[in-house]
Amino acid sequence: MPPRDHAIPAGKPVTSLDEVLVDCRNAALTFGRGATAVVAVHGANLWVRSADRLAIVGPSGSGKSSLLHLLAGLEQTTSGTVTWPALDGPGGIGIVFQGDSLIAALDVVENTALPLVLAGVPDGEAHRLAAEALALVDAADLAERLPEEISGGQAQRVAAARVLAQSPRLILADEPTGRLDHTTGGHVLDALLTAADQTGAALVVTTHDPAIAARLTTRLAMRGGRLLTVDEPQEAS
Structure with a gap:
């Protein structure tokens, strides 16, 4: 069964706050076959709801990213x-995604608008939405810069803006602070939380950093591909 904190009681009407966006039931993911097969996720049960602020915590190789890819349909x-x-x-x-994901030949606003343009949104509207998303993550002043002209933390904020410009109902962030120092990582999470609040999106973040996880409402732990516990966050030190 899904973790108790992420289950809707039988007979309870679904509201905008507990609407189930993702229903993950006994989901397993194995790479390879036979003796070389690697089980990345073992029978995970999870509901992600529309108001969630959820951290999936665990060390490198624990299956966090694989679970996120299942939730995303990747x-x-x-x-x-x-x-x-x-x-x-x-x-x-x-x-x-974790790490570099911007196209070097495009400036920041073009990078942010690109998914919208590819989806058929007219250029002017796509750039307007991109500019609004950059403002949400406090990156409006970077609009005309190339990726090589901004820092790693700024690039992660731009990557977040690129997602937000598409107005998703669920944001999945895979180790978005993993390559950043503590302060810069905190700013990136600030941007994700603020943007999710302002757009009404649910937010799921994978992280190995307990201080990052502590800032989200609910924390799940993964070890060896298994979703183990549901914990309430503790205050970051």
């Missing part, structure tokens, strides 16, 4: 199911 389950009851499939999901 990988298909080997067994079990992942469905998106309140979304148009995984299309209502925006993903902030």
Whole structure:
């Protein structure tokens, strides 16, 4: 069954605050076959709801990113199911990947607008939405810079803005602070939380940093590909 804090009691009407965006039931993911097979996720059960601020915590190799990829529809389950009851499939999901993801030849606003342009949004409207998203993450002043002209923390904020410009109902962020110092990582999480609050999106963040996880409402732990516990966050030191 899904973790208790992420289950909706039987018979309770679904509201805008507890609407289930992702229903993950006994979902497993295995890479390879036979003796060389590696089980990245073992039978995970999880509901992600529309008001969630959720951290998935664990060391490198614990299966956090693999689980996130299942939630995003980037990988298909080997067994079990992942469905998106309140979304148009995984299309209502925006993903902030770890590390560099900006196109070097495009400036910041062009990078932010690119997914919208590719989706058929007219250039002017795409750039307007991109500028609004950059303002949400306090990066409006970077609009005309190239990726090589901004810092790693700024690039992660731009990556977040690129997702936010698409107005997703669920934001999945895979170790968005993993390559950043503590202060810069805190600013990136500030941007994600603020943007999720302002756009009404749910937010799921994978992290190995307990201080980052402590700032989200609920924390799940992964070890060896298994989703182990649901913890209430503790204050960051």
